[in-house]
Amino acid sequence: MxxxxxxxxxxxxxxxxxxxxxxxxxxxxxxxxxxxxxxxxxxxxxxxxxxxxxxxxxxxxxxxxxxxxxxxxxxxxxxxxxxxxxxxxxxxxxxxxxxxxxxxxxxxxxxxxxxxxxxxxxxxxxxxxxxxxxxxxxxxxxxxxxxxxxxxxxxxxxxxxxxxxxxxxxxxxxxxxxxxxxxxxxxxxxxxxxxxxxxxxxxxxxxxxxxxxxxxxxxxxxxxxxxxxxxxxxxxxxxxxxxxxxxxxxxxxxxxxxxRRVVAAARPADSVEATLTLAADAFVVRTGQAPVDVVAGYPWFGAWSRDTMISYEGLFLCTNRATEGRELLRSYAATLSEGMLANTADTGRVEYNTVDATLWFLHAVSRHVTVTGDTDLGDELLPALRGVVDAHLAGTRYGIAVDPADGLLTQGGTPGTALTWMDARVYGVPVTPRVGKPVEINALWINGLAGLAELTELAGQDAGELARLHDRAVTAFRKRFPAPTGWLYDVVDGPAPAYPLGGSPHHDDDLLRPNQLLAWSLPYAPLEPDEATLRRVAAGLLSPLGPRSLSPDSPGFTGRHRGSPAERDGGYHQGTVWPWLLGPYVDACRRGKLPVDELFTGIEAHLTEYGLGSVSETADGLPPHGATGCPFQAWSVAELLRCRRTR
Missing domain, CATH: 2.70.98 (Beta-galactosidase; Chain A, domain 5)
Structure with missing residues (x-):
């Protein structure tokens, strides 16, 4: 410690x-x-x-x-x-x-x-x-x-x-x-x-x-x-x-x-990993409704499926808690409806209102089987996971569907909804609705198809159709998402600003945001990173505590995540730093053969600055990058632990 x-x-x-x-x-x-x-x-x-x-x-x-x-x-x-x-x-x-x-x-x-x-x-x-x-x-x-x-x-x-x-x-x-x-x-x-x-x-x-x-x-x-x-x-x-x-x-x-037992069981490599292991333990809970669940953040968040699945590998697989993780994955699989994973809101109501939580669930199951060799769980969940793909092909809630024209995943959206992780709303209006084909959603879709194909083959079943869906989506992704700016579009085929939802012509959003990191960082990412692109992304987004949610030279950039609820929500994804994104950034750099050891200095020092021994939810986009949001945040801890343990 x-x-x-x-x-x-x-x-x-x-x-x-x-x-x-x-x-x-x-x-x-x-x-x-x-x-x-x-x-x-x-x-x-x-x-x-x-x-x-x-x-x-x-x-x-x-x-x-x-x-x-x-x-x-x-x-x-x-x-x-x-x-x-x-x-x-x-x-x-x-x-x-x-x-x-x-x-x-x-x-x-x-x-x-x-x-x-x-x-x-x-x-x-x-x-x-x-x-x-x-x-x-x-x-x-x-x-x-x-x-x-x-x-x-x-x-x-x-x-x-x-x-x-x-x-x-x-x-x-x-x-x-x-x-x-x-x-x-x-x-x-x-x-x-x-x-x-x-x-x-x-x-x-x-x-x-x-x-x-x-x-x-x-x-x-x-x-x-x-x-x-x-x-x-x-x-x-x-x-x-x-x-x-x-x-x-x-x-x-x-x-x-x-x-002490929790830390020892994880076999940490150094004192920072030991501290993060104990920090991770705070988020794994047993409640009256679930055998195992994850608190997204203290002191005010409850359980959110998106946060849980993003955090899964760091909280469970990097801490030798795979048995508990298995319980959690099985209980969450039971909430699938119309191909979507339930997102349990802080009100305690079960809601189906995310486009990405289900895709992160596919990723979590795939990583669980890959890391632990637990093919029995893969076999058990395979029908449910295949049902997710079938539902997305047919179309599910909120206009979430695979576009038959190119095999990419789109979200049609409805007024007042924000379905990606950038889900802040001010007076009921989404700050970043991201209607169309968001870059990280399609990276997760492609990653999910590949992971599911592997699980299918491990079960001794034919994965040919999944492979065809995957290959088609990868081809379309590589054609559609590179932007003339030198990075990836954040959303393609969205409605133009002058048109209502579902309008025409389509608009491609080239604002520099960190969502594109998943296109290079996931195990089955659709793109191989190149040094020039990663350096452009880092120049606009990287801070000592992780990537910003929007580059400072973009319209709408908000450098301080402070003030009233409306002010804070308005800046939540408009330049605020999100430490959890350091995980995808580190993975992308590793795949691009760029050095990463010096990326941890600032965030490791942060362990003694705000939520002691833990990592905050967010930080200001401008120096000195004061921490904001929950002082103790699950995916921030989990992703830092995961990317440190995999170096």
């Missing part, structure tokens, strides 16, 4: 300490999450955030556990941190932090109060919505420690205010049950029951979202720290409320051992 630790110049200063976030997942889609400084900057931050039937239906329970130290002199020193709607930050416990570190992926803080040093460790019980917070006297003392439990019970995407119902508190042995939903337990519990009004979340304010909430001060725990090694611990859990979990120190030890 790489060394992730900070001293007082980061911890005790909000610009650094509140902008770096840690994550401890529970393996079910829930988590504990916060900042190095301890300041809650997002409405999603909390020590017990509980997933429902789907990872997206999370609820915040225990928001914070604020420590206060009572010294022998009678002085009280508060170690918590909150920002208020007035603009004040009080208390300012982070100013006493002398060190923060991730140890085996678990956060550890150290506060110094003169000669007294107190350490906090936090872990979640693997597979359960249960958090353990352990405070230990390192040196100095004796002191008395009080821990104030600030609670709520609300949707993670919202707020709760004091003008609504007062939270229900039921006293139980050693603590309380809050709202019948989660339980607190620890030493010397004293119930309180009052609102803390106007807690401010600066990151939500920056994103143009409601930024204030009220928290319920449920009560406080207390204990003596008489000599070094003494502990005061609190547990909070949201299942089996009548059953006490293991002691908090045991929960921490169990989580640490598990994290």
């Amino acid at each position: 790489i060394d992730i630790g900070f001293g007082p110049q980061v911890c005790a200063e909000l610009t650094g300490g509140a902008s770096r976030e840690w994550l401890v997942p529970d393996g079910r889609g829930g988590y504990a999450m916060g900042t190095v400084s301890g300041l809650r900057t997002r409405r999603y931050h909390g020590l017990l955030v509980v997933a429902g039937e789907t990872p997206a239906s999370r609820r915040v329970g225990l928001a914070s556990l604020d420590a206060s130290v009572l010294l022998p002199s009678g002085a009280q020193v508060r170690l918590g941190a909150h920002e208020w709607s007035s603009g004040d930050v009080d208390p300012r416990g982070y100013e006493l932090l002398e060190h923060f570190a991730l140890v085996d992926g678990l956060p550890r803080w150290r506060w110094r109060i003169g000669d007294t040093v107190i350490e906090r460790e936090l872990a979640m019980l693997p597979g359960r919505p249960c958090v353990a917070v352990v405070h230990r006297l390192v040196c100095g003392g004796p002191v008395r420690l009080e821990l104030a439990a600030a609670c709520t019970w609300r949707d993670a995407h919202g707020e709760r205010r004091a003008d609504g119902p007062t939270p229900r508190m039921e006293p139980v042995d050693g603590g309380a049950v809050i709202e019948g939903a989660f339980r607190l337990a620890g030493p010397d519990w004293t119930p309180e029951g009052q609102w803390w009004l106007g807690v401010h979340h600066r990151e939500e304010a920056a994103r143009g979202l409601p930024a204030e909430e009220d928290l319920w001060y449920a009560g406080r725990f207390a204990g003596q720290l008489a000599r070094p090694g003494d502990t005061v611990s609190v547990l909070a859990w949201a299942d089996q409320l009548d059953q006490q979990p293991p002691p908090a120190t045991e929960v921490v030890a169990t989580a640490r051992r598990r994290n």
